[in-house]
Amino acid sequence: MNASEPYSAAVGAGITIRNLTVTYHTDRGIFPALKDVSLDIRPQTITGFIGESGSGKTTLAMAIMNAIRTPGLIASGSIYTDGVGDVLKLQGESLRRVHGQHFGFVFQASSNSLNPLKRIGAQLLDLGRSHGIKDPRILLKEARALAERMGMDGDRVLTSYQHELSGGMRQRAGIIFALVLRAKVVILDEPTTALDMLSQQAVLEIIRQIHEERGLTSIIITHDMGVMAEIVQRVVVLYAGRVVEEGPTQDLLQRPRHPYTKGLIDAIPRITGDLAEAKPLAGSPPDLATVPTQGCVFRDRCSLRRPVCDLVEPLAQPAHGDGLVTCHGVNAHD
Amino acid sequence: MREAIRLIKRLIGGALMVLIVATFTFFLVRLMPGNPVQAAYNTLITRGMTPVQAANEVRVMYGFMPHESLWAQYVHYLNQLIHFNLGQSISYEGVSVLHIVLSAAPWTITLVLSGVVASFLLGVTAGVVAAMKRSSGMGSVLTVSGSLLHGIPQFVMALLLAFVFTTLWPIFPFGAPYGGALTPGFNLPFIGSLAFHAVLPVVAYALSSYGGWLLTMKSSVVSVMGDDFVLAAELRGLKPSIRFGYIARNAILPLFTIFALSLGFMFGGSVFIENIFDYNGLGNLLLTSINNRDYPLMTGAFLLITIAVILSNIVADFLYTAVDPRIRRP
Structure with a gap:
């Protein structure tokens, strides 16, 4: 990538993850938060990471940006992204420039991702200065345009402090920060949590439109199946630090192969039909400390459990056309 | 407006x-x-x-x-x-209390302010370093130095400094605010001598509160570094210097309140420090007026110290509003 020309046309970049293992080092021992993850994120596609708390979806997003913090550690693997190369090999200045120029990260609406003591415009200028933008006016103009694009008064947003904005506006301000440098990959962390239903709809619609307009590669981290069904084109289902299923949204939601994905879908209450039809997933979410080190990590909650699951960790096999599923109980040729 | x-x-x-x-x-x-x-x-x-x-x-x-x-x-x-009439002193016969108090005030204010500013700058900087390098040896050394110095009372610190630097190693002069042979006024030798004599008392003030600044700043920086916006700044690829500015400005906020309180504490400490280093400031005045049962002078000195503390509180309050937009009322 060329740092002196951050305004080159934004085109989404694909991401190729191979054998990624991330470990957390705690007083109780070393736990793998991601274990041997291999995954392709397709360019110019909205990909959703779904899973329970502790499944590793945020860790995976952080690892893609090579932004794992202590006590976490990227133990092995590679992450190639178009125009950058292996992100995990970057460090120092070159890594810093990739953050913001190649990857845009959008925080949850409930988080305070802006410096409370500075006006948003001033923080945008800090961002520009950090990435060698020579003419701050272009940057501010771009930011103003993005704000208007998302239904906000550009000047008002730029002259506001964080505490003067509502949750939904903060979220959109965060999107401005992620996009203003023309990032090619945008990662959104739980973009709809902490927002009311109407704001959720508005934010999702904005994400979808900007994604299309700019030809971005977008990743949405969520535990909300509704968000998945609505906006995401491909779904990555994570369980205990493993990718258990991946595929195009429609096919994956209609014909889930992995028992965990089935469980997640069955747990959603329908608007039509009895509330009792929603079946909560049996057992408790994965805990890194108690995840079995041998065999399948899901077997204790699984309806398809068989003897081999206790001994051998299942391998990924093709499913959903160009997707994958990781389960002993699923026959790939079904 | x-x-x-x-x-x-x-x-x-x-x-x-x-x-x-x-x-x-x-x-x-x-x-x-x-x-x-x-x-x-x-x-x-x-x-x-x-x-x-x-x-x-x-x-x-x-x-x-x-x-x-x-x-x-x-x-x-x-x-x-x-009408700014505080009565007349008993021990200094025929001199108005206001006159005595006002001529003593500059000594105290200069010493206390330089002490506070020196300790604030030193302690805050050391606190930031201690927080950033908290897992290294340097961070631990700084933290321990802060805890130790924080535990030493002002008068002990003053006596210790006086003993070490005027008796053990007579580097600094002792017993007067300036060299006796000099004529007070705006001339270089006098001001130089004044500053040289002021080193020990200012250091005494500074060291006695340095530890407090260091420890408070350290914990404040550590807590700010865990805030969302610091991670966000990093993930947006902000330059380390800009990020440092974000952290420092947010971390220093709670210290403004303590700054105001510490001024009062420092004025209290002037009683010991001015006595030990023989400065004719408010603290010393308070002490002699108590010894001489000079009640008008005592009330006068009290009143001036009170006014100084209240004024510095107001100043700190306004500083706080200037740096934190959330406090400003619409």
């Missing part, structure tokens, strides 16, 4: 505070065992004054008549106070 109104409100509030403290000291002196006003009157009588002369003399000293009712005395006292 809004700020001006706020300042006026705060100043009125401050004036009320001064009034309350003045009232308090007035009644405190009146309620002290032995009734100092009556005692002064009696002393004058035994010196051979007529009762009228003695009463007038007391009135000049205290600003009220010894035989009036307490309420009348209070009203008289306040009336004098509003």
Whole structure:
């Protein structure tokens, strides 16, 4: 990538993850938060990471940006992204420039991702200065345009402090920060949590439109199946630090192969039909400390459990056309 | 405009505070065992004054008549106070308290302010380093230095410094605020000598509060570094220097409140430090006035220290509003 020309046309970049293992080092021992993850994120596609708390979806997003913090550690693997190369090999200045120029990260609406003591415009200028933008006016103009694009008064947003904005506006301000440098990959962390239903709809619609307009590669981290069904084109289902299923949204939601994905879908209450039809997933979410080190990590909650699951960790096999599923109980040729 | 109104409100509030403290000291002196006003009157009588002369003399000293009712005395006292008349000193005969107090004030204010500023800058910087490098040896050394120095009382620190640097290694002069042979005024040798003599007392002030700044700043920086916006700044690829500015400015906020409180503490400490280093500041004045039972001087010195503390609180309050937009009212 060329740092002196951050305004080159934004085109989404694909991401190729191979054998990624991330470990957390705690007083109780070393736990793998991601274990041997291999995954392709397709360019110019909205990909959703779904899973329970502790499944590793945020860790995976952080690892893609090579932004794992202590006590976490990227133990092995590679992450190639178009125009950058292996992100995990970057460090120092070159890594810093990739953050913001190649990857845009959008925080949850409930988080305070802006410096409370500075006006948003001033923080945008800090961002520009950090990435060698020579003419701050272009940057501010771009930011103003993005704000208007998302239904906000550009000047008002730029002259506001964080505490003067509502949750939904903060979220959109965060999107401005992620996009203003023309990032090619945008990662959104739980973009709809902490927002009311109407704001959720508005934010999702904005994400979808900007994604299309700019030809971005977008990743949405969520535990909300509704968000998945609505906006995401491909779904990555994570369980205990493993990718258990991946595929195009429609096919994956209609014909889930992995028992965990089935469980997640069955747990959603329908608007039509009895509330009792929603079946909560049996057992408790994965805990890194108690995840079995041998065999399948899901077997204790699984309806398809068989003897081999206790001994051998299942391998990924093709499913959903160009997707994958990781389960002993699923026959790939079904 | 809004700020001006706020300042006026705060100043009125401050004036009320001064009034309350003045009232308090007035009644405190009146309620002290032995009734100092009556005692002064009696002393004058035994010196051979007529009762009228003695009463007038007391009135000049205290600003009220010894035989009036307490309420009348209070009203008289306040009336004098509003006209900046704090009465006359007993120990320095014929000199007005205001004059004595005002000539002592610059010594104290200079020492205390340089001490506070020095310790603030030093402690805050060290606190940031201690927080950033908290897992390294340097961070631990800084933290321990902070805890140790924080535990040493001001007068012990002053005595220790005086002993080490004037007796053990006589590097710094001792016992006067400037060289005796020099003529006070705006000339270089005098100012140089003044600064040189001030090193030890200023260091005494600074070291006694340095630890507090360091420890508070360290914990504040550590907590700010865990905030979302710091991670966000990193993931947006902000330059380390800009990120550092974000952290430092947010972390220093809670210290402004403590800054104001510490000024009061420092003025309190001036009693010891000025005595040890022989400065004729407010602290020393307070001490001699207590020893000499010079009540008008005592109340005067009290009042000035009170005003200084209240004013510095107002200043700190306004500084706080200037740096934190969330405090500003719409």
